Structure formats: C-alpha cells, structure tokens
Amino acid sequence: MKLTLIGNGIMAQSLARGLVKNHEVEMIGRNENTLKTIQEQIPQITIKTLDDQENIEGKNIIFCVKPYALGSVSTRLVGECDILFSILAGTKLSSLKNQIKSKYYVRTMPNIAASVQNSMTTITGDNEAKNIALDIFSSIGKTLWVNTENQLDIATAIAGSGPAYLALVAEALTDGAVNAGLERHLSKELVQGLFSGTASLLENSHPAIIKDSVMSPGGTTAAGYTKLEEGAVRDSMIKAINAAYSKAVELGKK
C-alpha cells in the first residue's frame, strides 16, 4: 500500500523507517533540504515539498505535524483522501473532520520506539478502516484498538509519553550506580540489560509478583524500595500520567 506522511519530524522519520519494510512511503515536508537529508538516511522513501494546493485525492495520509500546525497545513490540502491517519496528540477526530476531507478517519498514538519497530501504538476511529490501520501500524510494533477517544488520550499519557518517563528512570538508575562508585559505561550496560530482562518478565507476570519475588526479608531490595516510597515515586508516576492525560484532553479542546 502507498502511504503518504505529511511532516518530516522525529515521528514521521521513525514511522518511515518501519513502514518502508512493507509499504511504499512518500514523505511530504516544507523544507526540501531536510527532506533530501532524510532520504539519504531512508533511501526507500520518495520525497515531495508541500504545495500550497497539495492534492491528497485518493491517498492514504499519515498526518505527522505538531497539533498547533493542523490549521495552517490543512488549508493547503485539496481533494479527499481515502484514509486519514493522525498521530497528533489530543487532536480530536471531529477537529480532523472539520479541517481535512477524507473517506475515513483514524486517530493513532504510536511512540518513539517506532524507530526500532517496537512502538506500542493505540488506535481508534472509523471501524471501516480498523483492519487496515492495525495492519499498517503492526509493521512498526504492537497495536491496540480502543473504542473511544478518551481511551486514546489516556494511552497517549502512558504509551506515547511513556518512553520519556522510563528514560528518566533509566538515567536516574545509571546515576545511582555511578554515585555508588561504578564506572558509567558499566552502569549504562547494566541498566540496558535490566530494562530488557524486566520487559521480558512483564510479558508473563504481574508487576507485584515480580516485586515480591525479588524482595527478600531484610534484604537489599527492601532497603532500596523503602527509599523509593520515601521519594513518592509511585505517587509521582500516577500524577505524571494524570497530568499528561489532562494535557491531551486540553489539546483536544483547542
């Protein structure tokens, strides 16, 4: 299938890297030099600069600009596309419908791990486009169809923004090991292995079971865990997800 990415930022490039394996990918952006540089890195894509009257008739569009740019870009689009896939955080289907003509509309929330074909992508929208959406986005990782935009906004907070939160944890753990006296390159390697092993465990086990199976009475884990609770890490995570979700809802009202 031919897919047209509008936008050439971090996410458009991440998606393109995975999508080219199974699809024909065109990338439309506003800066020719930027597009040429991207094409050198992802030679399978075709590139095109955004026209003032960009004809999207019959195309399958993946819209990848910032939410605030929806208005200014959509006024440059003419014709009716077949399916409009949006990756814009917060932006409602109704807002897309008001501004871009398409037969079907789909909202998706991939994450930055799309660049290594390991995104966790949540999807909602017109049921007629459900199977095709699941098929396209499964080429960049795991997919989950949800039935409401509210669920997608919550998924934005956890799976869209989440890589930044886990990266913070990874960085902090590395700093902790360095603080205890371990060389940084060794600390980084340990943390990478730790995340990969814990991800495998989480595939089959409840987090509480993993925690209980690690924590010996009066042991090292219990000593460290107490400090995490003192630092209100659990409370901070819950508040972070709530703040990100609220921001997604707020973006949808603009």
Ligand SMILES: NC(=O)C1=CN([C@@H]2O[C@H](COP(=O)(O)OP(=O)(O)OC[C@H]3O[C@@H](n4cnc5c(N)ncnc54)[C@H](OP(=O)(O)O)[C@@H]3O)[C@@H](O)[C@H]2O)C=CC1
């Ligand atoms: N980063 C992430 O982890 C995730 C982001 N998203 C969503 O993806 C979308 C893109 O984000 P991201 O890739 O991170 O952002 P970037 O800033 O990397 O890319 C934004 C893109 O939008 C283009 N753009 C911005 N303003 C305009 C405009 N007025 N006219 C034309 N093009 C414009 C930029 O063009 P130019 O290069 O010329 O400036 C660029 O190609 C956002 O809507 C975000 O909500 C979704 C999931 C995860």
Ligand SMILES: O=C(O)[C@@H]1CCC=N1
């Ligand atoms: O921070 C943002 O707005 C985007 C949405 C999900 C991840 N990044």
